[in-house]
Amino acid sequence: MTDQPRPRIAVVTFPGSNDDHDAALALERLGADATLVWHAEPELPDVAAVVLPGGFSYGDYLRCGAIARFAPVMDAVRRFADGGGLVLGICNGFQVLCEAGLLPGVLRPNASLSFVCRNVALRVEQADTPFTGRVQPGQTLTIPVKHGVGCYFADAELLARLEANGQIVLRYEANPNGSVQAIAGVANETKNVFGLMPHPEHAVDPLLGSTDGTLILGSLIDSARERLLTAA
Amino acid sequence: MKATILVRPKPGILDPQGEAVQSSLRQLGFHVDEARVGRVIDLELDDGDESAARAELERACEQLLANPLIESYEIALET
Numbered sequence: 001m002t003d004q005p006r007p008r009i010a011v012v013t014f015p016g017s018n019d020d021h022d023a024a025l026a027l028e029r030l031g032a033d034a035t036l037v038w039h040a041e042p043e044l045p046d047v048a049a050v051v052l053p054g055g056f057s058y059g060d061y062l063r064c065g066a067i068a069r070f071a072p073v074m075d076a077v078r079r080f081a082d083g084g085g086l087v088l089g090i091c092n093g094f095q096v097l098c099e100a101g102l103l104p105g106v107l108r109p110n111a112s113l114s115f116v117c118r119n120v121a122l123r124v125e126q127a128d129t130p131f132t133g134r135v136q137p138g139q140t141l142t143i144p145v146k147h148g149v150g151c152y153f154a155d156a157e158l159l160a161r162l163e164a165n166g167q168i169v170l171r172y173e174a175n176p177n178g179s180v181q182a183i184a185g186v187a188n189e190t191k192n193v194f195g196l197m198p199h200p201e202h203a204v205d206p207l208l209g210s211t212d213g214t215l216i217l218g219s220l221i222d223s224a225r226e227r228l229l230t231a232a
Numbered sequence: 233m234k235a236t237i238l239v240r241p242k243p244g245i246l247d248p249q250g251e252a253v254q255s256s257l258r259q260l261g262f263h264v265d266e267a268r269v270g271r272v273i274d275l276e277l278d279d280g281d282e283s284a285a286r287a288e289l290e291r292a293c294e295q296l297l298a299n300p301l302i303e304s305y306e307i308a309l310e311t
Contacts, residue, residue: 063299070296099299106301113248153245153302178246 006033007048007224012077014039014057014068014096019201023053023090026201030214032221039071048224049086050077052093054146054199064107064149065095074100086130086227087193088220091147094185094195103188103195104162105154110147111178117146119209121173122184122198126166129187130223131194134215141212143198145176150197152179152186165189170196233277234310235289239298240270273297282309 009032013020024034035045039057044050057068068074074096081087081102089097097103110116124132124139135141154162159181162168170185177197185196200213241247247268254267277285289307298305 062296066296066299106299108246108302109248111246111248113252151246155301178248 004031005225005228006031007221007228008033008035008046009049009051009221009224010035010037010044010047011051011053012037012039012073012093013053014055014071014092016057016059017053017055017092019054019090019092019199022199023051023201026204026213026217027051027221029204030218030221032224037073039068039073042072042076044073044076044080048228049088049220050080051220052077052087052089052096053201054091054093057092057096060092060149063099064092065097065099068092068096069100078102081188081193084190084192086220086223088131089193089195090199090201091145091150091197094197095149097193097195102193103186104158104167105152105183105186107149107197108151108153109149110151110176113148115146115148116150116176117144118176119144119203120176120184120198122170123173124169125171126169126187128166129169129191129194131187131216131219132169133219133222135219140173141170141215142210143200143203143213143216144208144210145198146202147177147197150177150179152177152183152197154180154183162186167191169194170198233279233282233285235275235277235285236308236310237273237275237289237293237297238270238306238308239273239293239303240305241268242302242304245302270303279311282311285309 200216203210203213
C-alpha cells in the first residue's frame with residue numbers, strides 16, 4: 001500500500017459542513033492526500049476526485065443543499081463532473097448534488113420526521129461504478145446514517161430510468177427514512193458522480209463498529225489512483 | 233412592489249409535516265381531512281414593469297425558491 005501513489009482528493013468545506021475533517025482523515029488513512037477546499041474558491045486544485053461532505057451547509061435554509069449549490073466552488077465542481085471527474089457526495093453532499101442537478105431526484109424530510117442516527121444495513125445493487133470496485137453486487141454493508149432529511153424521492157418515470165440505467169447503487173435493507181424503493185445511494189448516468197445518505201467516513205475503524213465504509217472510500221481511491229496512473 | 237410566493241408540496245408527494253399537523257389538529261378536536269404544509273416567501277421589489285417582474289420571479293422560483301420535482305409555486309404581485 002505504502003509505495004502506491006497517493007491520489008489527491010478535494011474535500012469541500014461549506015459554511016456548516018461538519019464531516020469535512022472526518023472525510024479527510026478517512027481518505028488520508030486509506031491512502032489518499034486529502035485537501036480541504038473552501039466553498040468560496042472559484043477553482044478546484046489539481047485533484048483526482050472531489051468529496052462533498054456531510055453537515056448542514058448554509059444552515060440547511062430553504063431546502064437542504066439549495067443554497068450550497070450556488071457556492072462559487074460548485075461551478076468548478078460542475079465543470080469537473082462534466083469532464084468525467086469523480087465526485088462523491090455524502091449526506092448533505094448528496095443533497096447538494098441533487099439540488100445542483102448533478103444527481104437525479106431529491107432528498108426530503110424523513111417520513112417519521114425524526115432524526116435517525118444508527119448503523120444501517122445496505123445492499124449493494126450496482127458494483128459496476130468507480131465507487132464500488134471493492135464490493136460485490138448483493139453484498140451487505142453496515143454503515144451509519146445520521147440525518148433528518150434523507151427520504152429520497154424520484155417520480156415513477158425517473159425511477160424507471162434509474163433502474164434501467166443501473167443508477168441505483170445502494171438500497172437500505174430496512175428503510176430508515178421512507179425513501180422511495182428504499183434507495184440509499186444513486187449515481188449519475190455516466191457513473192462518475194455518486195451520492196449516498198450513509199456515512200462511509202464514519203465506518204473506517206473497528207472502534208466505530210464497522211469498517212465497511214473503507215470499501216466505498218477505498219473504491220473511490222482505487223479509481224482516483226487508476227486515473228492518475230492513466231494520465232501520467 | 234411586493235411579491236408573495238406560495239410554495240406547496242405537489243399533490244401526491246408525501247408531506248410528513250402536514251400529516252403531523254393533521255393528527256395534532258384532530259387530537260385537539262378539529263375535524264380535518266387533510267393538512268399540507270408549504271412555505272410563504274415575501275419579497276420587496278423595485279417598482280417597475282409587472283410582467284417583467286413576474287417573468288423574473290418565475291425564474292427565481294425555478295432556480296431556487298421551489299424544487300420543481302416536488303413543489304409547485306404561485307406568485308402574487310401587489311403594486
